[in-house]
Amino acid sequence: MEGLEQIKARIEAAVPGAKIEILQNASPSQQHSLKIDNQHAGDVAKFLRDDPALRLDFCSNVTGVDWLDRTVKKTVKVKKVIDGEEKEVSETTEEKITGYLEAVYHLFSMSHKHGPVIIRMQTTDRAQNVCLTSLTPIWRSAEFQEREIFDLYGIRFDGHPDLRRILMWDEFEDHPMRKDYREPDDYEYEPTPHDEVLEKAKGHYVSRPELDGAEKITTQT
Amino acid sequence: MSAVIETLEAMERPPVSMGSRLEGELLEVSMGPQHPSTHGVFRMNVALEGEIVRKLKPVFGYLHRNHEKIGESVSYLGSMPYTDRLDYFCSMTNNWAYALSVEKLAGIEVPERAEYLRIILAELTRLQNHVSLLGFLLNDMGAWGTPLMYAFREREKILDLFESLSGSRMMCDYMRFGGCRVDASPEWLARAKKIVDIFPRFVDELEQLIVGNEVVIARTQNVGKLSRDLAISTGITGPMLRACGVNYDVRKVDCYGFYPRFKFRIPLGEHGDTYDRLMMRILEMRESVGILKQAFEQIPTGPIINPKVKIRAFRPPVGEAYGRIEAPKGELGFYLISDGGPNPYRYRVRPPSFINLTILEDMCLGHTVADVMVILGSIDIVMGEVDR
């Protein structure tokens, strides 16, 4: 299979205006990915699927990732003139990256038997602008997986034929796979010897009748 | 086989638009979640016209426990026993897929003997999974009990092997990053070899029991046909995909483990109907037996685990990896993102039976309610993996 740079160049030639970025992966797996922009996602995906050299007709895995707000510290060595003398000083700059949600697609080719080509799309933030283009019209295998991302991460996919919750029930409100998700304190806890759960369990069993053995929960000393 | 084709031609299925009194009226039925043939807690909202399915919406989540969130909150090693509980029929292959992904993520080498042990166990898993699937499928078709008990009898022998090696019949938790947990003794290998040697006898019997059976043929041929292009587009994998004639097996494509060292063929179907999917399992079992026989001959001695991998405080470098294997149900993948900490930042399972269900509605439309159960049975789902 051709390299990512080549694929990137060919996409940019085929889809005018598409902004493609190669994201390097430092791990030994060497699976680098292409970040594609949201406006041209449909066209890019179509190109990847239909291009005779690539034929990425099999979208294996679709998944969401939640990235919280974070600061990245960068230490750069800068030459500066201090007291008339040129010195090399290392400067630490802190870059603030606002959190975003990400959808990752792992594409393979069943006809050419190569892959994976990984494409990712990112939302602008985690609260309001969480819309991405659905790739279900291109690969139907994304149908349930995009629903799952919508359910667990809260990314809205424009153009998805049936965007409903899939694993959680329809009335559920939050998105449990987000990193800042806090579980509601409304279910029954099984009393276990752990401090935290034990405290919660005691709270829940206070008003319960003696039948369920709640009175037997005692703190360990 | 020729007799089978004869009977196929002799029998003709009634047209699906057979006049029903409720024609024109749709009746919505909720099948499941407590239906005996939904293989767990799976629900389908079916809109029926008479007995014909006009619409079908699967409803998931009854067994949802947010496996991926658990995976993000425990260490890399701690997720290993949880993977057993995804597809609880095939814990060995789940272990392997997860171990393979972590090995990709951290760049770990696996000793030769461990790779052979992994192949032996994965193929044994394939045997017992396909055997029990066939038993369940016949159960769904109304052959109550008997074929399932025959299938479970054979499965039991393989589970006994797993138990004596790993300590547990189904929740094996056998593989570790960079190898396996315990070594197989020569006695174990001899016992496994003996079981594998007599296994084809059972496959022959099973074939005799079902392949030519007119009821099975009537219930499965031309039921739930799936076209090649649709199968590729919907990301179907495993025996279901190959039943449609697509030659795609991760064992051959990715060449993970030591599979390139083995001679085996990929059985392919022609029609993509339920009967082909059923036959695909029988043929795959025969190929698995072939792989196992080669593995028992070739298995070398040596260490079973890479000594460089620490069991405690294991921290892979920052990065991400997607590893996949050919599990009995299809392509099982794990996608891991590491931020350098002891827990994965993102832990994603690509469950084959969940994605294979994407096609359920398309396959069932126009068939009767009774066929829905057969089609669902031929997909081979396990809810532990679908709902995660």
Place this chain on the structure above:
Amino acid sequence: MIGTGILKGMAVTARNFVGSYFDKERLITVQYPEERNPLPENYRNFPFLVYDGDDSQAGLRCVACKICEKECPPQCIYIVKSDDKKPDYMGKPQFYPKVFDIDISVCMSCQICVEVCPFEAIKMDKDFELSTRERFDALLMRKDDLAKSNDYYRRISPTDAAEVDRKLTAAAEAAAKKKAAAAPAATKPATPTPPASNEPAPTRASS
């Protein structure tokens, strides 16, 4: 001809039915609990704590290092470390677990606690008939329920136990040798004999 397939299938069923009277391969069920299949040696169920010697509490190998508590994936182990040291089986003062609980309704028998334990103190049991009438307290194993003797461990998994014994003796011998080598070098007299288990530990006495 229609019907031959069914007849062939019937022949298979008949062969299995008749065969189940003669062939052990065709009838593998046993009448539990009257009949039992022998458990394989590697079988694992729930963890227990190994103790040496006769005293189930003083002989515990566990030193409450809490590694297993940390590594346990479903977090079913609960340990409270002691403030003082007590002499262990060998007479060496050690910390001991004041509380060691395993909630076996949570435990998933994954054996990770056994693998991470550096002191060979926790091992997997083979007892599986553990049904109780109560969900909570009866399934919470306290330290007293968990402590089982090394002889018991030797009985249930002889191969592993022999390996562990060999390792521990080797380690003890190595430690003794090191001590012996260090003793003449130091001007101090040889270490006194280990105190009996009922005597207070030195640290405790000083505090």
